[in-house]
Amino acid sequence: MKQLLLLPMALLCMHAFAQNDAALKYSNAITAADLKKHLTIIASDEFEGRETGTEGQRKAAAYIEAQFKAIGLKPIPALKGYQQYYPLYQDSLQNTTLNINGTAATFGTDFIIPMNTNESGKFKGKKIVFVGYGIDDAAYSDYTNINVKGKVVVFFLGEPKKDGKYIISGATRGSEWTFPGITKKLATAASKGAVGALVINANQETFNPRTVENGKKTGVYFPSEKNGTKTINYASISHGFAKQLVGDDFNFDSYLASAKTLAPFTINGFEKKMAVNYVFTKGRNTIMASNVLGMIEGTDKKDEYVFLTGHYDHLGKRNGKIYYGADDDGSGTCGVIQMATAFAKAAAAGDKPRRTLVFMTVSGEEKGLWGSEYYSDHPVFPLEKTTVDLNTDMVGRVDTERKTADTLNYVYVIGHDKLSSDLPIINEGMNSKYTNLVLDYKFDDPNDPNRIYFRSDHYNFARKGVPILFFYDGMLKSDYHQPTDTVDKINFELYEKRVKMIFHTAWEIANRNDMLKRDIPLTMGSR
Incomplete structure (x- = not known):
């Protein structure tokens, strides 16, 4: 009897090893070169700062949709396409x-x-x-x-x-x-x-x-x-x-x-x-803006959902100057595209995720989290079946105010002690195994004067009870919301490492047996 039990256990260990090995292999599809290629387009003159409700934003949405199609992501059945339109x-x-x-x-x-x-x-x-x-x-x-x-x-x-x-x-x-x-x-x-x-x-x-x-x-x-x-x-x-x-x-x-x-x-x-x-x-006058979504359908847990999000809008053009928004949030947008590329390669090779992966870039964040608010009030997938939102908003720079020895190997993580006790265990485990970044939790302090928890699109998932992690480089000075937030300021080596860490966290959450627990009340107040 004991000998019979060893075989399933061995197979289980082999399966886990194969899964982890696969995660490492496919994460190599996320490269600094490809991140730079996409970011150079997203943060170009052509898109004129991607202000929500403008032609620049619509051009950016079309570019992201084209990438999702080329990658092989499926359109969203409820939308009959890749864009969720909302009125302004x-x-x-x-x-x-x-x-x-x-x-x-x-x-x-x-x-x-x-x-x-x-x-x-x-x-x-x-x-x-x-x-x-x-x-x-x-x-x-x-x-x-x-x-x-x-x-x-x-x-x-x-x-x-x-x-x-x-x-x-x-x-x-x-x-x-x-x-x-x-x-x-x-x-x-x-x-x-x-x-x-x-x-x-x-x-x-x-x-x-x-x-x-x-x-x-x-x-x-x-x-x-x-x-x-x-x-x-x-x-x-x-x-x-x-x-x-x-x-x-x-x-x-x-x-x-x-x-x-x-x-x-x-x-x-x-x-x-x-x-x-x-x-x-x-x-x-009604003007339509949009969120851009694509999906990879899961296998045995396809009716549960892992969201990877970032906002693709920025501040547009003011007094003749383009606000390029390379870091904010061209970096998160291109990170989502690259993670979609890695997961799509895995799926094409037969390593499909157990849960359905949804890649969503939203507009309206700079105006007041409009696009994510619209999605959370009009979800195309059940929020109660959405196990997590991993939101990426500004991951390409080094915080100019961070004067510590780890400035080239860190990321701020927000939400680790809120909504789900599973979050830090998984994220820290994947980071320790694959990337070894310093995970800084300072913005999770309830007394954080910057109130970062409320300032990006993950909040609209959190307010509905969906566990979230938000990844951020901490840039609040220097070129933040300035025309000088340009591609040449990006640290592409660190940017690649951060996106790979988020990919590994998503991989683990998409393939684990259980949805994330929702066992910690959100006590941060409201916006």
Whole structure:
């Protein structure tokens, strides 16, 4: 009986050795020369900085799709192709009026209408009521014993502090009442029956010409989903106009001083009869952007998914200068292409992954993680069956602020102690076996002032519960977000080594028996 058991065990060991040997063999398809070849194209003049919503971004998407096809990646069945398109909006003012007791307020002097947080519509109210910061939270509420049904609410932007910390978050960083802030406050007012809102920015006494022009036409923006949440329209009003509204019955200057220091309001609910008539109409131009996806179907676990991601957009062209984005994130984009090449060679040779591999380059990251937000809200593969997202954003440079002996042999890893206890074991094991990079976890500190965990596309997987690792070179100074982020600054030897390490981590996760455990709560807060 014991002898019979030895054979399966021996076969299992041989299989594991063959798998690991195969991983090493196919990782050699990832070369500095090929990374440079792709990066020289991605970060070229032709793509003009790849700003989301521009022709340069569309050219880059077409190039990545062509590479995925040439490599042999399959298109995504749900997309009937390689690109997941999502809408961006650009709005222009057509008509707006704000009448108070029959007198027309002046657009640009008394009020403006922020277009990307207002939809065409109108409201009427017979009373205004002051509700402080417009917050209703267990830790602090401006709505206690106040009835706003059928009325127009007036509130300040921001949220209160006490002893240097925000009351709601208990920290030096604000809560969701600051960001997304206005949308949450409007939804709260709507839920309490308010018909509209007048909003005051304590730090904006009047509207400068640029703000007024922005109130006539927006830049391109991503329409964050309201998920059926009811909201109301609003106008931003100047301090002088706000003072006229409340009159002598309300000490506006005193409340303004409190709002400037984010002091809590102890008395709210000031109410005044006032006929408010608001009309707003805007036109909309829709511009399509896209994420680019390709896949290698797995074998016995093909209904589980390993994602390899990077963003291919950058800052575009400004004042005649191209922001090339070679490191940010041409390096991650080309890393994804090269890892796809290595896995495709393995699959073609009969070494297909057990899980389905999805290679996804997203746009909109520099604008606010738009493309990954859209994917996470419209996934083409079940997120509960997505075992990991390995995100690569800036892996081609040496951090100019890193003054240690390992500057030519390191990578920052973010997410190792979050969501899954399997992550560091696998990543450290593969790195130790194949690449021996120094894995630096400093950006996983919850008190990291740079909040790196929230600043790239992995976050939109993490917020949905998908375990993530984010690989990053730490470049926050020097050429970061400058036109000088160019191909000649890349350290291709280190770049190749980092991409190979990510490849080996992906190989192991794609071929192990179990999906990654989801056993650690995400305690980093929110964006």
